[in-house]
Amino acid sequence: MVTPPDNGILSPFPMHTDRVEPLAVLVANQGDLHALCDHLGLADRNGASFFMSRLYADPAGPGRRPFCLTGPVLGAAYAALLAETLIASGAATLIFWGWAGAIADSLFTGDVLVPSAALADDGVTAAYLEDSAAGISDVPTVSPASEATTVVTTALEQEGIPFSSAPVWTTGAIFRETPARVKRFREMGAQAVEMETSALFAVARFRNVNAAALLAVSDELFSGTWKPGFFEPRFLETRKQLCNAMARLCTTP
Numbered sequence: 510m511v512t513p514p515d516n517g518i519l520s521p522f523p524m525h526t527d528r529v530e531p532l533a534v535l536v537a538n539q540g541d542l543h544a545l546c547d548h549l550g551l552a553d554r555n556g557a558s559f560f561m562s563r564l565y566a567d568p569a570g571p572g573r574r575p576f577c578l579t580g581p582v583l584g585a586a587y588a589a590l591l592a593e594t595l596i597a598s599g600a601a602t603l604i605f606w607g608w609a610g611a612i613a614d615s616l617f618t619g620d621v622l623v624p625s626a627a628l629a630d631d632g633v634t635a636a637y638l639e640d641s642a643a644g645i646s647d648v649p650t651v652s653p654a655s656e657a658t659t660v661v662t663t664a665l666e667q668e669g670i671p672f673s674s675a676p677v678w679t680t681g682a683i684f685r686e687t688p689a690r691v692k693r694f695r696e697m698g699a700q701a702v703e704m705e706t707s708a709l710f711a712v713a714r715f716r717n718v719n720a721a722a723l724l725a726v727s728d729e730l731f732s733g734t735w736k737p738g739f740f741e742p743r744f745l746e747t748r749k750q751l752c753n754a755m756a757r758l759c760t761t762p
Contacts, residue, residue, distance in 0.1 A: 520597075521596070521597040522597060523594075523597050523599070524559065524597075525557050525559065525566075526599060528557060528564055528566035529564070529566070529577050529595055529598035529599045529600055530567070530568065530575040530577045530599070531575060531576075531599065531600060531601045532576040532577070532602050532759065533576070533577050533579065533595045533602065533603050533604070534576060534577070534579070534604045534605075534606065534755065534758070534759060535578075535579055535580060535582050535588065535592070535605045535606070535705075536578060536579070536581065536582065536606050536607075536755075537582045537583065537605070537606065537607035537608060537705060538581060538607070538608060539580065539581040540748075541580075541606060541748060541751075541752065542563070542578065542580040544748070544749075544752045545578060545755055545759075546565055548752055548753070548756045549578075549756055549759065549760070551565045551578070559579050559591070559594075560587075560590060560591065561581075561587070562579050562581060562582065562591065563579065563580070564577060564578070564579045565577060565578045565579070566578075567759070567760075572760070572762065573759075573760040574759070574762050576759040576760070577600070578759070579595070582605070582607070582705055583705075584631075584681060584704050584705065585631035585679060585705055585707065585708035586631075586681070586708070588712075589708040589709070589711075589712050592709050592712040592720075593712055593716070596716045596718055601718050601719065602654075602656075602657050602660070602718065602719040602720070603657070603709060603713055603718065603720040603721075604657060604660065604661060604720070604721055604723075604755075604758065605705060605709050605720070605721070605722040605723075606723055606724075606755055607703055607704075607705055607706070607722065607723075607724050607725075608703065608724060608727040609622060609677060609702060609724040609725070609727065610686070610701060610703070610726070610727065610728045610729065610730050611700065611726050611729045611730065611731055612686075612691045612694065612695050612699060612700060612701060612702050612730050612731050613675075613731055614731045614732075615673070615675075615700055616700055616701055616729075617726065618726055618727065618728060618729055618738030618741050618743060619725075619726060619738065619741065619743030619747045620672075620673065620725075620747075621665065621670055621671065621672040621724070621725060621726070621747060621751065622672065622675060622677070622700070622724045622726060623658060623661055623662055623665070623673070623674045623722070623723050623724075624674070624675070624676065624677045624724065625653070625674045625675055625676055626651065626652045626653075626676040626677075626698075627650070627652075627676065627678075627679050627706040627707035628648045628649075628650055628678045628694060628697055628698075628699050628707065629648060629649040629650070629679055629707035630679060630681070630707075631679050631680060631681040631707055632681055633681040633682045636680065636682035637682065637685060641685065641687075641690065642687060642689035642692075642693050645690070645694075648694075648697065649707075650676070651707050651710035651711045651714065652714075653713075653720055653721040653722065654713065654719035654721060656719050657720055657721035658721040660721065660758060661722070661723050661758065662674075664758035664761070665754050667754075668750060668757060670747075670751070670754055672723070673700075675698075675699075675700040675701070676697075676698045676699045676700065677701045677703055677707075677724065678697075678699035678701070678702045678703075679702075679704060679707035680703075680704060681704065686702060686730060688733050691730055691731070691733075701724065703724060706722045706724075710722075723751065723754075725744065725748060725751055726738075726744075726747075727739055727744055
């Protein structure tokens with residue numbers, strides 16, 4: 510006997526169903542979103558307000574698949590809100606493009622990571638409690654859909670963009686990436702930290718749709734000293750390359 514899901518008292522409701530397509534791409538950074546829209550010929554005036562984001566749609570033309578884009582996206586709770594609404598409105602595959610900080614010395618600024626799993630630590634309060642690192646034990650792990658991951662990796666390979674695959678740590682407390690917490694999650698297998706992926710994977714799994722992600726490494730934390738790389742040439746070039754890959758992903762039938 511299949512047990513029905515424990516549905517919430519509140520239910521997601523459809524929005525902009527004329528704009529939401531089966532493939533929905535969520536872009537974390539506003540600059541990346543605008544660059545991708547420009548690349549695809551989607552004018553800002555054609556976007557619609559979507560909570561605190563913008564929603565753009567391309568219903569498909571010759572040689573293009575139907576897709577929609579939304580962003581910016583910041584944090585697990587907001588990512589889940591967007592994901593739930595997109596799914597309720599007709600999306601069947603969610604692809605997330607975001608940034609991450611390297612917590613293992615196998616990754617450096619400008620690298621590209623396709624998460625193989627996400628360790629869910631996206632609550633804020635616990636990260637601010639005393640000795641919060643010591644209490645980390647059974648952290649839920651959520652995986653992407655293999656079908657959606659293949660869509661991402663194929664686009665990267667076709668653009669000739671090298672990438673690696675490894676678990677990530679999703680946190681909701683950006684200023685509580687302490688040395689102890691970084692060490693603990695690295696010991697659990699995470700190689701990078703970001704703020705949205707576990708929520709997107711979890712919502713997609715709960716709603717029985719596909720989800721995957723790709724992340725540009727924007728900074729490094731593994732030495733115990735923060736090394737931001739937001740303006741480094743290699744990171745800026747990676748963002749341009751990923752824009753090309755995401756455009757290919759969106760439009761290839």
